Amino acid sequence: MSTILRHHIEEITPVSDEEFDYILSHFKPKTLRKHQFLVQAGSLVDEDYFVTEGLLKSYYTNDQGKEHILQFAMKNWWITDYQAYFKRVAATTDIDCLEPCQVLCLSLHNRDKLCADLQKIEHFFRVKSNLGYVALQRRILSLLDQDAQGRYEQLIALYPSLLQRVPKTTLAAYLGVSRETLSRLH
Structure with a gap:
């Protein structure tokens, strides 16, 4: 686990x-x-999680019970409910494991301490945050501007391994389409 984290940090x-x-x-x-x-939605979130093994999904369930998947997280990715983590409010998303997972947990207190003690770690988290903003913007724009086929092709191009690791129903929820529509897209 520690080797994966070190390599991840040293990419920056x-x-x-x-x-x-x-x-x-x-x-x-x-x-x-x-x-x-x-x-779990409604709970306090004390930690950010660095994935060293497995696959997770972050999702929001609306009042009608429809699941909206915000993101997946696999090896070398970070995941948490960031609003809850940084603002100290109840989580609005659920994050669960699609596979057995191993994560490294970092409390906000420890993150702040590391950033205060090591300028290079503050730099690391700034770069990671900026890359996260870029990915979020790309995701939002694809939902706003692309049809189902375009979103599917972008998903395959960016994350080809997800097709084998994620159930079709879950992929459809991520893309914002029905399972039947997803079947027609391949």
Whole structure:
């Protein structure tokens, strides 16, 4: 798990062995089963999660019971309910495991401490946040501007492994289409 995190950090900034040991001491590992919740709507969210193994989905369920998938997270991705994490409010999303998962958990307190103590980690999180904004904008624009076929083709181009790992019903919910429409798109 720690090797994956170190490589992830070093894609943006180098760290010494001593620095990485210090960084790692602020994380705690967690193992989850398939279908286990990492975050549940209505709960407080104390941690951001770095995925070292498995696949998760973050979703919102509306008043009519319809599930809207916001994102998937696989190895080397971060996931949490960011509004709840940063603003200290109840979560509005659920995050559960589509596969058995291993994550490294980082509390907001520990994140702030790491950023205060190591400028390069503050830089790392700034770059990761900016890349997250870019991905979110791309996702929103695809929902606003592309038809179902375009969203499907973009998903395949960006994340080809998801087609084998995610049930068709779940992929359809991510794309905002019915399962029947998804079947016609391949």
